[in-house]
Amino acid sequence: MKITHIETYPVRIPLKPGRHMITALGRHTESLYLLVRVGTDAGIEGVGEATVMPTWSGETVWGAGALTEQVFAPLLIGVDPCEIEEVERRLDRAARHNWFSKAALEMACWDICGKAAGKPVYDLLGGPVRERTTRCRFSLGAYEPDRAATRARELVKEGFDTIKVKVGGDPRDDIARVRAVREAIGPDLALTIDANCGWDVETAIACVRALEDCRLALDEQPTPDGDYAGLARVRRETTPPVMADDICFDLIHARELLRGGCCDVISIYPGKNGGIRKARAIAELAAQHGVACSIGSNLEWDVGTAAMGHLVVATQNLKVEKYPGDMLGPTYHEVRIVKEPIAIAGPIVTVPDRPGLGVEVDWGLVREHLC
Secondary structure, X not given: OOEEEEEEEEEEEXXXXXXXXXXXXXXXXXXXXXXXXXXXXXXXXXXEEEOOOOOOOOOXXXXXXXXXXXXXXXXXOOOOOOOHHHHHHHXXXXXXXXXXXXXXXXXXXXXHHHHHXXXXXXXXXXXXXXXXXXXXXXXXXXXXXXXXXXXXXXXXXXXXXXXXXXXXXXXXXXXXXXXXXXXXXXXXXXXXXXXXXXXXXXXXXXXXXXXXXXXXXXXXXXXXXXXXXXXXXXXXXOOOOEEEOOOOOXXXXXXXXXXXXXXXXEEEOHHHHOOHHHHHHHHHHHHHOOOEEEEOOOOOOHHHHHHHHHHHHHOOOEOOOOOOOOOOHHHHEOOOOEOXXXXXXXXXXXXXOOOEXXXXXXXXXXXXXXX
């Protein structure tokens, strides 16, 4: 089986007004992502999703489209899509970084291979190590305290038992927001924070210490991108477990985190890490050092979420039971771009067991939302 053609679809989908995301990176009110369609001489197609965001990895929907069409596609025509490492080798030799763009093509290849074998991707990864149904946390934007508290109460009623609060701005506002959410959800539910690199080290330490009475279950990415020593210091000088996210895109970053004793948990997911196989490699390396991983998110649509879900089901060191992750991106958006959306009920996500990624894109609907 050989790849014969690759098509790209830049799509714009707004978020539901009640789920607009506010973080240290800015406001996210609509998603401009790239869908990739890979065809083969066997008549089997695969689909991938690049959840690009310039403030996250530096990629844009237009840049990802041009890179895919002009650079990557010519290198992959004639390649067996099931030779995943050869696909990766060609992509990595052609361009540095561009993790989400590469991931879209890699997950499309997994989709093809699963369909060809008549198996879900998690079976191709070695088979399930947990149930297909996973409980997730909810990421609450950096809202004013009253709004954050009201939303947190609603989420508890919907069944969420772990609430993540976005911080990383003015420390006084951040502390007030977290306190308001803790009061709203009561003393027993898990409360985590995520600064998205918005704090410096001193601010992170001061804020986490000030929130000791809120009994934080996790402190996610409290220091700037690239400051591994600073992250390690926060871990040494504060109580909650520290999660690395925005600072870990590839194996080199993961090794630096592990070498420096920087974190207790690493957030991984296929888009950020350049593909399903590469994300899994980080999880396996972390396991060798006794560091857990969990699943992160960039508010993916159903295609990207499917790739994440298959990774979770098949990867032992994705400790989502202890450190709930984020796979709720499709429910943040006003439109679902697949014919049979992934089942998401409150915090519960069920990974499809159909062949490949298990999702079928509605290309007619996609064309209605091209940007």
